[in-house]
Amino acid sequence: MRIERARGTRDFLPREMRKRRIMEARMREIAERWGYEEISTPTFELAELFTLKSGDAILKEMYEFEDKGGRHLALRPELTAPVIRMYVNELKMASKPTKVYYIGNCFRYEEPQKARYREFWQFGAEIIGSDSPEAQAEIIALAHAILQSVGITAEVHVGHVGLLRERLRAAKVEEERINTVMRLIDKGEREELIHFMNEIGVEHHVVDELLRLIDVQGEDALQAAQADNLIASASPAFKELEMLLELLTYYNVAYTLNLGIARGLDYYTGMVFEIYEVDGSLGAQNQICGGGSYRLAALFGGDDVPSTGFAFGFDRLAEIFRLDEHAMPRGDVVVVPVRERDQDNREVVKEAIQVASTLREFVRTQVDVMNRSLSAQLSYANAIRASFAVLVGKNELKEGKVTVRDLTTGMQERMSLEDCVGRIRATLR
RNA sequence: GCCGGGGUGUGGUAGCGGCUAUCCCUGGGGACUGUGGAUCCCUAGACCUGGGUUCAAAUCCCAGCCCCGGCCCCA
Structure with missing residues (x-):
């Protein structure tokens, strides 16, 4: 009787494995050279680690189970939470900033499709202890450098959820509702967004401003938005973003400002960014990297340390990466x-x-x-x-x-x- | 969870109611008892699973599984 592979998993033949190892080596090399150290966390964790972060709704997308001792466990669906958990448990006393990188397999119970599997690999890096513009710029630049090392050209989109949240807070929108608004922005549900904001009684000119804000894109857009009075120049988020964008030019990172990036997760606090593959070889799954500044440690019982990080979808990179076998x-x-x-x-x-x-x-x-x-x-x-x-x-x-x-x-x-x-x-x- | 397109040796394929299931590639052996790539020969190896229709099913129908792509989702 022939045993099939479990749905959504893959076998890697020698040729594919060789390619992945070469990519991995190059990516590691860059992270190391930037002063990041490798860490590794368990393949499974207490399920709570993930539900705490994102709510019970994610249980249906997790491989969760009970072990013989009655513990409620889950195969990790991502690596940021375990890394921060590890920091809180073991690395609290390490000198700041704590700079780490990791590569590991993750598991999600979802419908497999192009560049999307039930077991997939993430490569990520985090600066724990800072969310300064310098840290934000470094993280984006590092992601950029890693992509270059594997010869992939892609578009970097930079946003800032702090800016949007600030605007909403100024309009006296409750925190809970702000989260809902952010999620709608992230999904790009414009109609629903307008509908929701009208429903909760956000003034029309605020709705209008917010819509214009999330449309802000391009090189001089930030200044234009400010001139247009969409952003108060005294805004700390604005100052931070302005600084970040300037630092990015020092790093020679080409970027697109895109305030419409909201990364639906509640714990992102400041800069957020996403990187997209541009020549369409990934179909619907063209996002290859996501990251930003966040505060998670407090959630796991640690101090409220600010962090900045990113994660690559390693398999998506592997999909794009072409190894010249003849050159070998x-x-x-x-x-x-x-x-x-x-x-x-x-x-x-x-x-x-x-x-x-x-x-x-x-x-x-x-x-x-x-x-x-x-x-x-x-x-x-x-x-x-x-x-x-x-x-x-x-x-x-x-x-x-x-x-x-x-x-x-x-x-x-x-x-x-x-x-x-x-x-x-x-x-x- | 939903929608569409598919599953024939290792990989790629032909056959699309009726002979021993085609061809290429691949694996093993040999022609060639101390010399690779060419050629030739031998050999291994497949109709996704289960039901149905039929005298007869790889072929038609149904369901499931898996793959590919899309929607949803992507913490």
Whole structure:
């Protein structure tokens, strides 16, 4: 009976895995160079960690279960909450800012479709301890640099929920209702938004201003909006955003100001940003990164530390990323024991294993495990695009040498093992 | 949860009521008892699952599962 893969999960074949590892290495490298350190949290957590943050409604989209001890657990649907939980539990005393990055698999019970799976990977980074414009700019710039490292061009959209919340507060809208408004903005439900605000008695000119505010987009839009009296110049959120945008130019990050980004979650407090893939290869799922400034730690019993961070949808990046396989050099060496038919080949096999061990100290090396003929072994070496075949047979044993065959040129030569090592080293360098 | 399009060897496919299910690629072996890529031969390997219609189903019908895409959602 054939067992199918669970719905929404994927197998990664060697080729795909190689690609993902290369991407991962490049992304890690950038994060490390920016002074971020890797952390890792458990694959499952107490379900409460996630419901606390986003309400019971998310239970239906989580893989949740009870363990044998009666604990209510869930496979993590995202990584920000666990990271902040870890900070509150173990890292409180670390010097600020605490800069971390992570990559891990997450699980959501949703309908699979293009670039959307039930098990997926996120790569993220957080600055815990700051939500200053400097921290915000750094986080956006880091995300930008990471994208560059994997050769992906995308659009960075920067918004600021503080600005919108401020405007609503000034109009005496209750906090709870502000959250609802933010969610509607995030969804882009313009009609409903207007309807809702009218219903709760928001004055018409405020509704109008807010609508114009969320339409603010583009380079000089912030100044224009201010000149238009949509934003009070004394507004702290405005000052913060202005500063952030200036810092982004120092980082040479091209961005689009988009105050319509609201990131429906209640805990975002200031800057929010999203990055979209632009050439449409991801279909409906073109958002590849999201982040912003938030306050979560207090929710998990820690101090009210401000944080700024982002998370990439790693699989979506992998979908876009094209690895040039031809640019990858041949590399392997295949050691070929030349067995004689109907004879004791132990000495030959022994020598082949020892030669392989020597070569493995510096190059990827394989030895036949199929008891194949010389011809079949060379055929295999060719199939895996190996660079060299090192032949070991009774003739070589007699002379204390090996035969090195360059599979690219077809030239071969008998030489000592030391010379063989030297030759392969020189060629593969 | 909803809507549409699909599931034939490892991958890609042909067949769309009737012969032993086609071809390419792939895996293993051989022609070639110490030399790869070419050629040829042998061999392995498939009609998603279950029901129905029919003398006869890969083919038509229904349901489920899975895949692809979209809606919703995306904490």
